[in-house]
Amino acid sequence: MKPQKMYFKIILSSLVRRRSRMVVALLAVAVGATVFLGMGAVYYDIPRQMGREFRSYGANMILVSSGADSNLSLAEASRAEALIPPEKLVGATPFRYETMYYNLQGLTVVGTDMQSARKTSPYWQVQGEWPSAENQLLLGTDISENARLYAGSFVELEIVPPRGRKFKKEFQITGVIRSGGVEDGFVLMPLGAVENLLGQPGRASVIEMSIAADSDELTLLAEKIQAEAPGVTPRLVKRIMNSEATVLSKLQVLVYLVTAVVLFLTMICVGTTMMTVVMERRQEIGLKKAIGAENKSIIGEFLGEGLVLAGVGGLLGIGSGYFFAQAVSMSVFGRGVSLPFFLIALTLAASLVVTVLASLLPVTRATDVEPSLVLRGE
Amino acid sequence: MSKNILELHDVSMIYGPVKALQNITLSVQQGEWLAIMGSSGSGKTTMMNIVGCMNKATHGVVVLDGEKISRLNAKDLTAIRRDKIGLIFQQFHLISYLTAVENVMIAQYYHSLADEKEALEALERVGLGHRARHLPRQLSGGEQQRLCIARALINHPKLILADEPTGNLDEANQETVMNIFHQLHAQGSTIIVVTHSPEVAAHARRVVHLEYGRMIRDEVNVECPAA
Numbered sequence: 001m002k003p004q005k006m007y008f009k010i011i012l013s014s015l016v017r018r019r020s021r022m023v024v025a026l027l028a029v030a031v032g033a034t035v036f037l038g039m040g041a042v043y044y045d046i047p048r049q050m051g052r053e054f055r056s057y058g059a060n061m062i063l064v065s066s067g068a069d070s071n072l073s074l075a076e077a078s079r080a081e082a083l084i085p086p087e088k089l090v091g092a093t094p095f096r097y098e099t100m101y102y103n104l105q106g107l108t109v110v111g112t113d114m115q116s117a118r119k120t121s122p123y124w125q126v127q128g129e130w131p132s133a134e135n136q137l138l139l140g141t142d143i144s145e146n147a148r149l150y151a152g153s154f155v156e157l158e159i160v161p162p163r164g165r166k167f168k169k170e171f172q173i174t175g176v177i178r179s180g181g182v183e184d185g186f187v188l189m190p191l192g193a194v195e196n197l198l199g200q201p202g203r204a205s206v207i208e209m210s211i212a213a214d215s216d217e218l219t220l221l222a223e224k225i226q227a228e229a230p231g232v233t234p235r236l237v238k239r240i241m242n243s244e245a246t247v248l249s250k251l252q253v254l255v256y257l258v259t260a261v262v263l264f265l266t267m268i269c270v271g272t273t274m275m276t277v278v279m280e281r282r283q284e285i286g287l288k289k290a291i292g293a294e295n296k297s298i299i300g301e302f303l304g305e306g307l308v309l310a311g312v313g314g315l316l317g318i319g320s321g322y323f324f325a326q327a328v329s330m331s332v333f334g335r336g337v338s339l340p341f342f343l344i345a346l347t348l349a350a351s352l353v354v355t356v357l358a359s360l361l362p363v364t365r366a367t368d369v370e371p372s373l374v375l376r377g378e
Numbered sequence: 379m380s381k382n383i384l385e386l387h388d389v390s391m392i393y394g395p396v397k398a399l400q401n402i403t404l405s406v407q408q409g410e411w412l413a414i415m416g417s418s419g420s421g422k423t424t425m426m427n428i429v430g431c432m433n434k435a436t437h438g439v440v441v442l443d444g445e446k447i448s449r450l451n452a453k454d455l456t457a458i459r460r461d462k463i464g465l466i467f468q469q470f471h472l473i474s475y476l477t478a479v480e481n482v483m484i485a486q487y488y489h490s491l492a493d494e495k496e497a498l499e500a501l502e503r504v505g506l507g508h509r510a511r512h513l514p515r516q517l518s519g520g521e522q523q524r525l526c527i528a529r530a531l532i533n534h535p536k537l538i539l540a541d542e543p544t545g546n547l548d549e550a551n552q553e554t555v556m557n558i559f560h561q562l563h564a565q566g567s568t569i570i571v572v573t574h575s576p577e578v579a580a581h582a583r584r585v586v587h588l589e590y591g592r593m594i595r596d597e598v599n600v601e602c603p604a605a
Contacts, residue, residue: 001483001491001492001493001494002491003487003491003492005492006483006484006487006492007487009480010476010480010484010487013475013476013480014475016475017474017475017513018474018475283471284473284474287471287473288473288484288488289456290430290432290459290465290471291459291460291465291484291485291488291529292456292457292459292460292461292485292488292489292533293456293488294453294456294488295453297488370432371432371456371459372427372432372433
């Protein structure tokens with residue numbers, strides 16, 4: 001019989017026929033691997049998951065004109081948008097700022113794509129309906145309160161086009177917008193309406209973009225747009241980016257800590273069990289030495305048992321860790337988690353490393369056992 | 379004249395104030411059957427530990443099969459135990475999770491290569507062929523001791539060391555084990571049996587008596603069947 005076959009027979013017989021003792025160590029490794037894989041999957045997926053969550057805080061990149069003209073061309077902006085991977089682009093919304101008058105008082109009127117604005121600014125709260133026709137608008141809540149104009153009423157605005165004579169037009173207020181930001185003092189209407197009233201179609205003051213990416217990716221995308229779309233200048237919204245980075249890094253540190261603590265506890269549990277096993281098997285170790293086993297054989301057999309435990313426990317942990325990660329992700333983010341293959345391999349490797357480290361001290365103790373104890377009947 | 383397989387020259391074992399063995403000088407010829415007798419605390423086990431390469435004497439010289447072993451390191455002593463000594467224990471000391479044949483094969487494994495056919499033949503020789511796939515707990519005391527003997531013999535040792543080999547056996551099993559020893563002796567094996575039992579010692583050709591660590595008598599048993 002080949003030595004390897006006898007070696008496996010020894011360690012497998014020991015594990016299978018003494019399974020009640022080894023089940024504690026097996027469970028410890030399995031629990032450690034479960035948490036490692038679960039937390040690893042969440043850690044790996046946090047930027048993606050949180051990135052989507054952060055998109056509800058609004059745009060994280062804006063495009064402005066890079067030329068002397070303060071307005072940028074929508075055609076140029078489209079070229080810049082095309083540089084962003086479609087799966088990462090949550091939305092891109094043009095905003096054109098103009099001035100119109102109500103009772104001789106100037107109001108900032110914003111022409112925008114209402115459908116797109118709902119994606120890039122999901123935090124806007126509209127009381128009433130969103131405009132669906134060119135004679136409809138949204139009124140900022142500050143204006144609404146000051147002018148006592150509400151959803152459903154009509155308002156007449158005076159428009160001063162760049163060329164031609166000023167005129168008045170009546171609009172229906174479909175809703176009142178509350179954003180907690182500057183929009184509360186604006187009037188919002190469809191971009192097409194502004195273009196028809198003031199001319200110069202296909203232009204916008206700014207494009208707000210919401211991109212599901214972390215700060216590094218955003219910086220790279222901004223550099224790419226800068227290089228390949230010369231008509232526009234990308235600007236990153238630092239406030240959103242920095243908030244994202246801070247929250248992400250804190251969450252990831254938390255995951256690191258929890259994983260490290262669990263791995264440490266796993267190591268202690270496996271180490272304690274292995275130490276108990278070695279103490280219980282002193283006579284067997286003494287006998288093996290008495291009949292000619294060298295220390296390296298004793299070490300090899302105990303480490304072999306440890307590695308089989310780590311392998312089986314690791315595989316059990318990978319199975320349960322997947323469900324653990326899914327459960328965590330579903331309860332926190334409301335979405336499933338993706339599990340890359342490298343994480344499975346890493347979990348198995350971590351199980352093996354932790355078990356070997358935990359076994360080192362007990363195995364060293366095993367080599368200290370004297371063969372003569374078998375004759376003393378201890 | 380047979381050559382000496384074992385020589386002890388002025389061997390002592392002293393642990394602090396305790397003198398477990400004092401100035402033992404003894405030689406054992408190849409093929410000889412020697413019994414070491416003595417009451418508890420006489421130094422029998424200490425002597426067996428030294429002869430069995432499990433402890434080193436604090437004084438004196440031990441020569442086994444022509445090799446001075448008294449100053450060898452632990453690794454070399456392990457190799458001597460593996461290659462030259464077959465150990466039989468009162469408590470059997472079988473590995474609980476291995477079957478009978480695997481308990482024999484593990485001694486082969488540490489020595490060279492495990493050979494299941496040879497291990498089964500060894501079990502047949504001690505009358506355990508039909509129990510080869512049983513675990514030690516499924517064997518009677520006598521069967522466990524016969525298994526221990528099969529394991530001790532599997533690597534063809536120069537010296538068989540037996541520590542109270544019938545101490546845990548009933549009369550019938552005691553007789554079975556002693557018969558196996560007679561067969562081994564007849565085949566030329568050198569046997570040293572440590573015992574406090576006069577019945578067991580009576581089977582040996584030569585009996586050495588220890589008392590308080592000293593050798594007080596070395597006699598030839600002319601009436602024994604092995605003489």
